Amino acid sequence: MPMTTSWHRLAHPDSELDRICGSMKRPRLEASQITRELEELHDVAAEFALERDTLPPTAPAGRTGATDAATVRTASMLTRPEREHVIRALRVGEAHEEIWYVTDTNGHRRYLHQLIAFEISTFEACSRHIAEFASMPWRFHYDVAGQIRDELRHLEMWLERLPHTGGRLGEWPLSAHEYAVCAGHDVPCRIGLLERLVEASALDSLDLHRCLWETRGDQVMTAYLARVQVDEIGHVRLGNHWLRRLCADDAEIERLVTRAESAAREHALAAARALERAGLVPPGNAELVRRKFDDPLALAVDTTARTRAGFTAAEIAVEADRRRHAARQEVAT
């Protein structure tokens, strides 16, 4: 029986839904078909040589593998996401350059994989916001759970698009950048890094992405990005709201975010260099990790989106200044 999932309606609240999304209606998968697809994904996962880097530690004597896996999953300071075999096996740092200007179908598939990785990493990081900080107020957990719901909805959108490009999940490795950036930090630093820094940078690029897909005449990608843009403004606003509750004043937020970013950057670069030295990732991995931090600084600040997301005029001016400074350094090197 044909089905249309509920997020289609959320993504397209107007009556244009059927016209835009008609092609998305597809028959419900049979259990045997799902099993077959999972087996295929396992085959793809096995092709990635770096899987050994992501396997959980061996269970100590006297403990079952299941008990050990549960302990790992619920540890208070996970440094990497505990993913299902297929997804976890695809995590290989930043082994591939990011793609933002799509010119062909192959590029579209890689672009979708980047978005898929972003959504997965983000809702995993948000899940740890809740799991590791049970003593935060109920309202915080409620807000973050709402963000997880949104990120899952975004993930469904990109997964829905993938078959239309002839692609399938697993063709390209998935980065865990957003998760790794947050790991090991306390709750204000996590919010500072994920919602205030990484997601706010995404806000600066979303309008450009939406316009590019509009120019390409892809109505579905344009509609999905418009939906994501609305949600992301909400996520950054949520981050700003909680930072203002947790910090004494705006100056403290600024210091906290700067300090957290520098620590996360240093840690990520050191880890990438170690992976390179150990031969676990191709040469150039550390440079790709550096660009993951630095490339967003080449974007112009989207003042309108940031204002709606709860940044003050002074904070927007500081961010614009930071980018001018980064651009000058880039020219000088």
Ligand SMILES: [Fe+2]
């Ligand atoms: Fe998202």
Ligand SMILES: [Fe+2]
């Ligand atoms: Fe988000």
